[in-house]
Amino acid sequence: MAQLTKGEAATPDRRQIFRPFLERLNSISPNNSVAERNSLIVSPKSDPRDPDQPAIHEAFATTAELNRGVQMALVGGIGSGETTELLLTLGRLKSHDDAVNVFLDAAEFTDFSETNPGAMLSAIGLNLFAQSNKRLGKASEEVQSAAVKLRELALGKTEWHDQDYDSSDYADGDYRVQVHVPGLMKPRFPELKERVAEIGDLLTAILSPMLERDSQITVIVDGLDRLIEPTRFREFAEQDLRAVRGKRVTMIVAAPLLMWYDDSRFLQDYFDVVRHIPAAETDPKESGFLKEILKRRGANKLMSAASINDICQFSGGVLRDLLELAQSAAQYAYLDSGDRIEHRHVQAAIRQLGNRYLAGVGGTRRRLIRRLIRDKQFWPHSAESKDLLVNRQVLEYSRHGRDYFLVHPALIQVLPEPA
């Protein structure tokens, strides 16, 4: 490092002004310790759809504590804070000595590119086996053998077989073809696939030592909301989740937003408890939640109250957008050689976010967006309007028991006038 000569003023390292703020805005920054990360979380005080009900994580944790084996779903749009709610639920469940908790991200156990029934069930079984070993010591032979078999089914194995194919087997025409004749009674959910049922049995064996000790077992699966397509999520639920039913394992899963608007009402039909996180309230008179998230990260030391308000408002109540706007504004201020985040930096961040939302929005969707702005009309039933919801160009809100839709405020800022 260069030595300062006499009379030369030390130039402050401006990185040290902005870097801690940027790290606190980045929820996955490895530079934040667990304690720091926890201190940054602003717990919602109540259910976002009903201020008289407890917060979602409180409701989930209480249900898991009192009703073992229930299955719960959390639905919300991209960046709405589902992972935070699930982590808060996990945090509360951890306070019990007998609690066995597994937190999985769906992307860790399957590619999603094709339906893969049994993958989630296998991942749950292997994780629970690891937990059981850690807590209860070496498992019985029966449990170990179930885990070995499960691992083989989950990860595959290589075997050598003698080639004994004999075409004469088929030479006399004595072979049979399976034909399925559908019955009159339509089952509520399709049958479990043979492989899924087999994995379910192995899971039962793995669970047995924990259940003998009356453990409270909860599995939280995040990331299924990234499936987007309701049918794909439904396949997971109908196979993997259903195979867990009756095993006294509580399941909490993140579900894609479109399930909330699915005409089949599968979510409400299948799950015991369903909660929805709409976009957060942006009006500071109604709620100080968004402001508190920014203040907890030190925003008030770097920007004015007006800038904080702008970021809250133009985030549309999407928590990830709130953090992104603050992060971009801080980086622009740094590049601009400033020590504080000014109005122009926030405005530039809003335009950038708006342009992201504008990308790929074709004529039909623009018409839907303009109609919503002009006439306050939006129906989440057509493929185009569902796309707008999934992509967050249109946000769903709930206030005083009334649901309504608005165009993302950052998108409105950059939406060109119709020709």
Add this chain to the structure above:
Amino acid sequence: MMEFEEVTPFRLVRSLGVSGTRNPAIYLLICDGPSVLEIEQDLSTETEVQLGTVIRISTASEVLRDGLPAWDDGSTRLIYFDRWLPKLVAAMDRHSALLVQDGGQLLMLADKKFAERLLGGAPNLRSRLADVFQIIPDKSLGARPA
């Protein structure tokens, strides 16, 4: 149609520097035409000079074929979308939460058409972008800024 802020490799790397190389982030950089190679070279030089690390460059075709190796050496990774690969984009979208979970920064370099398709068709990935810039070579703005 899309009018994102312009940035040069020098300014972009300076911005990465303030976040710290261990502060995970994903950026989408839009660059058209023959300047792609120049951009890659400028980014490599600036990363070495300003951050003291290297930038590992792969094409999207290579990533689709070989996968994106995990990184834990603090290096920055760049994927240049040499072709539109819906399979890769869909996989990146579904696994967006895990792309930089080990730390490190990921830069995606694409032309305007591919960038627009990516922003429109990969909502999970888009929501995790730290920013989107149109990147232009350093020489477009004259001498290297002090």
